Amino acid sequence: MRPILHGYRYSVYVRIARLVLEEKGVAYQRAEVNPFAADVPAAYLALHPFGRVPALVHDGFALYETGAITRYIDRAFPGPALQPEAPRRLARMDQIIGVVDAYAYWPLVRQVFVHDVLRPSTGANGDPAELEQGLASASKALDALETLAANDRWLTGPDLSLADLHFGAMIAYFAQSPRGAALLAARPRLAGWWRQLARRPTLATTDPGLPS
Ligand SMILES: N[C@@H](CCC(=O)N[C@@H](CS)C(=O)NCC(=O)O)C(=O)O
Numbered sequence: 001m002r003p004i005l006h007g008y009r010y011s012v013y014v015r016i017a018r019l020v021l022e023e024k025g026v027a028y029q030r031a032e033v034n035p036f037a038a039d040v041p042a043a044y045l046a047l048h049p050f051g052r053v054p055a056l057v058h059d060g061f062a063l064y065e066t067g068a069i070t071r072y073i074d075r076a077f078p079g080p081a082l083q084p085e086a087p088r089r090l091a092r093m094d095q096i097i098g099v100v101d102a103y104a105y106w107p108l109v110r111q112v113f114v115h116d117v118l119r120p121s122t123g124a125n126g127d128p129a130e131l132e133q134g135l136a137s138a139s140k141a142l143d144a145l146e147t148l149a150a151n152d153r154w155l156t157g158p159d160l161s162l163a164d165l166h167f168g169a170m171i172a173y174f175a176q177s178p179r180g181a182a183l184l185a186a187r188p189r190l191a192g193w194w195r196q197l198a199r200r201p202t203l204a205t206t207d208p209g210l211p212s
Contacts (some may be wrong), residue, residue, distance in 0.1 A: 003073075006031045006047060007054035009208045012109050012169045013066045014054045019165040020070040022202040024079035067097055070162050082162045093156045096148055096163040100170065103144065107137035108174040116177040121210045131179075138174070139183055146187040155193060168197045172207070 005021065005028055007014030021028050033044045035053045047055040048064040055064040058076070063069050074082045084090050111134025115126030145167065149155050155163045171194050174180040185191050197203065 001059050002027050002029050003056055003058035004029045004031055005054055005056055006033050006044060008032065008034045008036070010211060011035070011053050012105065012173060013052070015169040015172070015206050015208065016066050016166050017054045017056065017069050017073070018206045019169060019202050020073050020082060020162065022205055023082065023160065023165065023200075024073060024077050026073060026077045026079065066166075067101070070166070074162065080160070082160065082165070084156055084159065084161055086157075089150075089156045089161075092148065092150070093161045093163040096145065096155055097166045099141070099144055099148065100163075100167045104138070104141040104167070104170060107134040107141060108170050108180065110134075112138055112177050112180045113173040116179060117173070118210065135179055135183065138180065142183055142187050142190060146190050149189045149193060151189070153196065164193070164197055168194070168203070169206075172198070172203065 003021075003026065005014065005017055007017070007030070009032065033040065033053060035051055040051050044055070045051055047057065047062050050064075052064070054066060054069060055062065056069045056072070057063075058072075063072055071083065084093060111130045115128075115131040115134065119126040145155075150157050152158055154160050155167065171184065171190075175184055175194065184194060
């Protein structure tokens with residue numbers, strides 16, 4: 001049976017899972033659920049007690065937390081391996097994903113993208129204080145990731161890994177902010193990495209656009 005990915009089309013974390021499914025060539029179904037809605041269905045909360053997205057169901061096996069979902073997809077399905085075998089490369093991949101979740105997601109997406117791009121695109125005002133705070137925290141996170149990135153084609157070496165897709169889904173939103181793009185351009189390793197990643201067909205396939 002095809003796995004079913006439950007999630008909200010504009011969610012960064014849903015896009016990470018979609019990127020992994022697409023890069024592996026896995027056929028899957030999607031079930032739309034908006035975690036920001038006042039009435040998240042009880043059936044969804046039974047899948048994800050914290051009411052976040054995504055959740056994956058595969059042949060009766062239900063899983064939430066994006067890092068667990070992407071590692072499961074990589075191990076359970078054929079297709080190119082997205083986790084390096086070498087222990088140190090794998091540790092670096094896990095470290096980058098951890099840093100991205102803990103220190104990059106909030107400033108890059110929830111502060112810079114939301115207040116510089118998303119809100120203005122809907123005619124609402126972004127909060128300048130949130131934007132400034134997000135840019136400052138984003139700089140620190142980008143500095144750390146510039147240091148951790150391998151001096152190679154992808155973040156953990158010569159082969160694409162889960163770290164590229166995890167961080168890439170966030171940069172795809174962040175780089176739409178002109179000030180975010182400028183911070184990225186000032187970090188040569190990350191800037192070159194993003195230029196390559198942005199060209200992959202899976203980035204276009206999974207692009208949710210902006211809410212209309
Ligand atoms: N730790 C979760 C985080 C997922 C997450 O925060 N998803 C966001 C959408 S990008 C969400 O569901 N937000 C709803 C909310 O904050 O109430 C994971 O890795 O899956």
